[in-house]
Amino acid sequence: MLTIKNLHANINGKEILRGINLQVNEGEVHAIMGPNGSGKSTLSAVLTGNPLFTVTEGEVIFNGKNLLEMAPEDRSREGIFLSFQYPVEIPGVSMTNFMRAAINEHRKYKGMDPISASDFLKLMREKKEFVELDSKLANRSVNEGFSGGEKKRNEIFQMAMLDPKLSILDETDSGLDIDALRIVASGVNKLKTDHNACIVITHYQRLLDYIKPDIVHVLYKGQIVKTAGPELALELEDRGYDWIKQEIDAQ
Ligand code: ADP
Ligand code: MG
Numbered sequence: 001m002l003t004i005k006n007l008h009a010n011i012n013g014k015e016i017l018r019g020i021n022l023q024v025n026e027g028e029v030h031a032i033m034g035p036n037g038s039g040k041s042t043l044s045a046v047l048t049g050n051p052l053f054t055v056t057e058g059e060v061i062f063n064g065k066n067l068l069e070m071a072p073e074d075r076s077r078e079g080i081f082l083s084f085q086y087p088v089e090i091p092g093v094s095m096t097n098f099m100r101a102a103i104n105e106h107r108k109y110k111g112m113d114p115i116s117a118s119d120f121l122k123l124m125r126e127k128k129e130f131v132e133l134d135s136k137l138a139n140r141s142v143n144e145g146f147s148g149g150e151k152k153r154n155e156i157f158q159m160a161m162l163d164p165k166l167s168i169l170d171e172t173d174s175g176l177d178i179d180a181l182r183i184v185a186s187g188v189n190k191l192k193t194d195h196n197a198c199i200v201i202t203h204y205q206r207l208l209d210y211i212k213p214d215i216v217h218v219l220y221k222g223q224i225v226k227t228a229g230p231e232l233a234l235e236l237e238d239r240g241y242d243w244i245k246q247e248i249d250a251q
């Protein structure tokens, strides 16, 4: 589904990603862990087409298409969903209108007519239950005055509505209490099928108690320096990142 080869990217001439290689197949959950500042958010930003970053080398193939040549909105329509570390508030735009516009954009891309009012309401109802989203939140402006937990839950709701091929969750766990964490994780787990994939970016192991990764990577100084099974996350919980830094810095 996703193949990243030798990806280099910089911001204002400062190189952040220094040769990322990653292969994500249908049905897989990947965790990307790593110390702060190692480039995790930069990787998700580059995959979704954030114009702040400049790609200087490498390629990214998604669904057989050259992702780096696609506009950010086409990447979304193609089935990439990014859950931000810091969700934005959109005052004056109701959740309902926001979601309907997003869904219709995706449908247009696939050559489909806009969703009917009754189908849309049915979908909203179904997906709200999915993530246990309070109906009152759905009637408010997007994220406006939402607590941290509500924003995250709202994002998983948006993800459920859009049904992406590849979801990238960037530090979805930061600032969540244990109940919100469990609900977010259970939403993510319920959305998982054999035909989609998920990249969970997290500094801590905690989220991975709830979302079980198939493969765990460590990103450090803009490169994936270690790849293993779920046991690697447990080892990092135990030993921290210093041993990896020492191993790599000694090379
Ligand atoms: P992580 O998500 O792993 O904590 P980031 O991708 O956020 O790491 O950051 C990687 C590096 O890129 C850091 O050194 C950070 O300071 C730098 N960086 C990220 N965003 C910007 C920006 N907008 N301007 C300048 N430097 C940035
Ligand atoms: Mg960070």
Ligand code: MG
Pocket (backbone or CB within 6 Å): 040, 041, 042, 085, 171
């Ligand atoms: Mg980050």
